[in-house]
Amino acid sequence: MTFDAVASNGLAGVLAIPAVAAALLAVLPDYRATARLNVLAATLTLICALSLFFGRPPPNSYLLVDDLNGTFIALTTFVGFTTSIFSASYIAHELETGRLTPPFVRFYHAMYQVLMFAMNLALVANNIGLMWVAIELATLTTVLMVGIYRTHEALEAAWKYFILGSVGIALALFGTILVYMAARPVIGEGLDAMEWTVLVSRAGAFDPALLDLAFVFLLLGYGTKVGLAPLHAWLPDAHAEGPTPISAVLSGLLLNVALYALLRFKILLAANAAALAPGPLMVTLGLLSLVFAAFMLYRRRDIKRLFAYSSIEHMGIIAFAFGMGGPIANFAGLLHMTMHSLTKSAIFFAVGHVAQVKGTQRIADMGGLTATHPVLGWGLILGIIAIAGLPPLGIFMSEFLVVTSTFARAPLLAIILVFGILVALAGLFLRLNGIAFGEPRGPSAKAQASYVPMFAHLAIVLVAGIYIPPALVAWFQNVARLLG
Amino acid sequence: MSGIDFDIAHLLAGSLVLISFLELYQDRLYSLLNIYALHALVLAASVAWQALIQDAPHLYVTAGIALVFKAIVIPVALHRIIVRLGIHREIEKAVGVGPAMLAGIGLVALSMVVMLRVTQDADPLAREDLAFALSVVLLGLLMMVTRRNAVSQVVGFMSLENGLVLAATGAKGMPLVVEISVAFSILIAFIVIGIFLFRIRERFDTVDVRELDRFRGERR
Numbered sequence: 001m002t003f004d005a006v007a008s009n010g011l012a013g014v015l016a017i018p019a020v021a022a023a024l025l026a027v028l029p030d031y032r033a034t035a036r037l038n039v040l041a042a043t044l045t046l047i048c049a050l051s052l053f054f055g056r057p058p059p060n061s062y063l064l065v066d067d068l069n070g071t072f073i074a075l076t077t078f079v080g081f082t083t084s085i086f087s088a089s090y091i092a093h094e095l096e097t098g099r100l101t102p103p104f105v106r107f108y109h110a111m112y113q114v115l116m117f118a119m120n121l122a123l124v125a126n127n128i129g130l131m132w133v134a135i136e137l138a139t140l141t142t143v144l145m146v147g148i149y150r151t152h153e154a155l156e157a158a159w160k161y162f163i164l165g166s167v168g169i170a171l172a173l174f175g176t177i178l179v180y181m182a183a184r185p186v187i188g189e190g191l192d193a194m195e196w197t198v199l200v201s202r203a204g205a206f207d208p209a210l211l212d213l214a215f216v217f218l219l220l221g222y223g224t225k226v227g228l229a230p231l232h233a234w235l236p237d238a239h240a241e242g243p244t245p246i247s248a249v250l251s252g253l254l255l256n257v258a259l260y261a262l263l264r265f266k267i268l269l270a271a272n273a274a275a276l277a278p279g280p281l282m283v284t285l286g287l288l289s290l291v292f293a294a295f296m297l298y299r300r301r302d303i304k305r306l307f308a309y310s311s312i313e314h315m316g317i318i319a320f321a322f323g324m325g326g327p328i329a330n331f332a333g334l335l336h337m338t339m340h341s342l343t344k345s346a347i348f349f350a351v352g353h354v355a356q357v358k359g360t361q362r363i364a365d366m367g368g369l370t371a372t373h374p375v376l377g378w379g380l381i382l383g384i385i386a387i388a389g390l391p392p393l394g395i396f397m398s399e400f401l402v403v404t405s406t407f408a409r410a411p412l413l414a415i416i417l418v419f420g421i422l423v424a425l426a427g428l429f430l431r432l433n434g435i436a437f438g439e440p441r442g443p444s445a446k447a448q449a450s451y452v453p454m455f456a457h458l459a460i461v462l463v464a465g466i467y468i469p470p471a472l473v474a475w476f477q478n479v480a481r482l483l484g
Numbered sequence: 485m486s487g488i489d490f491d492i493a494h495l496l497a498g499s500l501v502l503i504s505f506l507e508l509y510q511d512r513l514y515s516l517l518n519i520y521a522l523h524a525l526v527l528a529a530s531v532a533w534q535a536l537i538q539d540a541p542h543l544y545v546t547a548g549i550a551l552v553f554k555a556i557v558i559p560v561a562l563h564r565i566i567v568r569l570g571i572h573r574e575i576e577k578a579v580g581v582g583p584a585m586l587a588g589i590g591l592v593a594l595s596m597v598v599m600l601r602v603t604q605d606a607d608p609l610a611r612e613d614l615a616f617a618l619s620v621v622l623l624g625l626l627m628m629v630t631r632r633n634a635v636s637q638v639v640g641f642m643s644l645e646n647g648l649v650l651a652a653t654g655a656k657g658m659p660l661v662v663e664i665s666v667a668f669s670i671l672i673a674f675i676v677i678g679i680f681l682f683r684i685r686e687r688f689d690t691v692d693v694r695e696l697d698r699f700r701g702e703r704r
């Protein structure tokens with residue numbers, strides 16, 4: 001096989017494997033086999049994604065692989081892979097306790113792969129219309145999965161997510177149409193005027209007023225999916241009421257994919273000198289999300305809701321970093337996004353098992369976790385320490401970079417940033433104390449958990465806080481330059 | 485482009501905005517669904533007219549989808565659902581007719597000001613279509629906000645999508661992939677909604693969204 005063939009097979013695999021797996025999982029009855037098949041499909045997708053680092057097909061009018069989305073694809077497929085392992089043990093427990101019945105598990109697995117397909121498609125799409133379709137598909141699959149338990153709360157969360165998500169998606173489509181309108185006089189009618197690579201190369205000649213308006217719609221639309229305040233209302237409910245593997249994928253991946261869409265359009269606007277600078281808008285929304293979510297951490301009684309607000313906080317920091325722009329802030333944003341995905345999904349792996357052994361998500365009903373379930377408890381503590389941004393873990397590194405680069409350019413903004421981070425840190429530690437230490441509360445039955453995904457993620461975050469391989473640094477620096 | 489082509493396109497797009505206003509003050513689900521069917525019908529006519537004057541035959545597909553699915557299949561299905569649920573008699577509104585209409589007028593004025601100002605260089609048909617489309621989108625949003633009933637929120641969402649289709653067809657030569665996906669996503673959305681309504685009924689014996697609100701928020 002030639003080199004090119006490997007490259008295009010890698011791209012095809014990233015899309016075709018989840019699609020085929022989804023079809024297979026929808027018809028196969030045995031849940032043990034389907035859980036394994038789910039893991040197998042995720043593994044193969046990861047291999048295909050990694051092969052893209054060694055060679056990539058040239059972009060065509062629908063698909064594109066470059067350094068920017070290569071990074072996102074690798075992260076998405078990796079977390080998708082580890083989550084599938086966690087999901088297998090989580091789902092087995094749900095079946096035992098009868099919260100899910102076999103037909104629902106079949107549906108769940110099929111939807112999991114459809115979601116992976118949709119996210120990968122959104123990442124590799126070179127056509128802004130195709131990207132929109134993929135994000136819409138991802139939204140619909142997650143709506144279905146959030147409502148899968150069919151409890152009052154789950155239905156309410158799914159309905160809210162569906163309505164807010166659809167409105168966001170609708171606004172994003174309007175923005176996409178406006179981009180086409182801006183491009184048409186310059187590029188001409190047809191597919192070319194929606195092709196991202198063509199758009200960027202000719203963006204300088206677009207009508208800046210139309211582009212500005214388009215970006216406002218895109219920011220509101222995709223920003224809803226990123227979970228930026230004040231558009232975040234769906235996020236805590238969707239995280240709290242759906243199955244925990246889906247919370248992990250939502251926080252760790254889907255928010256990133258929506259952010260990726262925003263970044264693509266940010267690059268587009270940056271290529272037009274007369275258009276408004278998208279940075280300040282993202283900085284404002286990012287800071288608002290950070291400070292708002294940091295304060296919201298204090299009154300949380302539900303453990304998954306707590307970490308959902310923490311996700312809003314971190315997406316705020318990431319949007320802020322990318323909004324500041326420049327090589328260092330972009331580098332920090334990329335690093336923070338990677339670290340947040342890994343840490344937050346690790347936390348949700350722990351939380352999923354904790355909620356299962358305790359039989360509740362109420363923080364007040366779980367305590368002394370380090371005494372009853374030492375491995376889970378200490379894993380969760382490590383995760384919380386990491387997500388709060390304490391050294392020597394990876395998130396400390398990236399937050400430190402964001403803060404120092406901001407202090408050099410806009411000290412006032414940096415003060416707000418540090419304030420938000422500190423408020424969030426205190427809020428998390430307040431809760432950590434109640435969850436992990438003190439009088440043991442609730443059942444103390446042994447957990448049948450798979451600890452490997454959780455500790456694998458935490459190990460990467462720990463190592464990244466101390467040492468990042470020069471090759472990876474160079475890679476991130478390269479992507480940061482692309483982001484402008 | 486000759487004057488009459490432009491005028492008819494203008495008339496159809498303008499009617500869509502007016503029908504959105506009609507939807508805004510319907511206080512019975514039956515009549516709301518009928519008005520929605522009319523909305524979709526006018527959309528189909530508008531898209532078909534665009535297909536004719538732009539000489540873009542693929543747009544007829546979009547028009548056909550609007551006619552068959554949105555103007556016939558979906559209203560009929562929703563009719564059946566509300567009869568089966570026994571909620572066809574009334575609508576509850578969160579906001580009165582007067583304030584809702586005033587807010588609607590404000591939104592239309594806003595979209596005219598915004599769109600006409602930024603699209604001065606675009607061709608007149610596209611720019612006015614876009615202004616109308618944004619009005620329809622915003623009125624759909626307004627309807628979702630002012631209604632409490634899940635079915636009427638869904639109708640609001642669907643008229644919002646109609647506005648998007650109007651915008652997509654007004655943008656001359658926009659590739660087919662988008663139109664089909666728009667129509668297709670509405671179909672999926674409808675299936676999702678159908679499942680939801682079914683489940684909501686099963687669990688709550690009502691489709692009043694306020695009943696859902698009781699369960700929101702923290703576990704206490």
